[in-house]
Amino acid sequence: MSYTLDLHEGDELLDIVDGTAAYFREVLVHNGYYTTGPMVFRGLPGSETFTLMTTLGNRVNMVGDRHCGFEFHERLELETDYFYRHWDVEEPLPYHAIEEAVAVGGSRLQSVYHVILDFYGESVLDLYAHVEKR
Known part of the structure; x- marks a missing residue:
């Protein structure tokens, strides 16, 4: 949904x-x-x-x-080779670094899927990059 x-x-x-x-x-x-x-x-x-x-x-x-x-x-x-676990939700997300890694791999970042996880009472974000091959 x-x-x-x-x-x-x-x-x-x-x-x-x-x-x-x-x-x-x-x-x-x-x-x-x-x-x-x-x-x-x-x-x-x-x-x-x-x-x-x-x-x-x-x-x-x-x-x-x-x-x-x-x-x-x-x-x-979603099939992707680009995954990042963000442990501290108070810290900025590394979108620029993700975009650079995707570009080095010969693709273009289209969107990021953010999975909000509860990890022992703390929020953790798993990021999955949706990319388009160039």
Whole structure:
């Protein structure tokens, strides 16, 4: 299940994730769905949109407004050679270093999938780079 929203001038991707994730979970629970996995968000600094995703234990029957930002996907598959574990969420994410590594490999960074993990009570981010071969 995913929820995509527009970013506005001045919005910082990491600053709005917590509130948006809480809203996303609330909407799912209110409609009888329970998340069964970590929250994942896709985006890059400077993006105009970002997408928040999670797994559910069952299918979703989408009814109503198709332009509300919510979508159901049967599965998410991402094959990448570029992975980074970010242990300290208070420290800036190394997007520039990731982009450089991808470029050295002959590809272009399209987006980064951020998996929010709970690690002994602390948040850890696993970053997976979605790249396009040149």
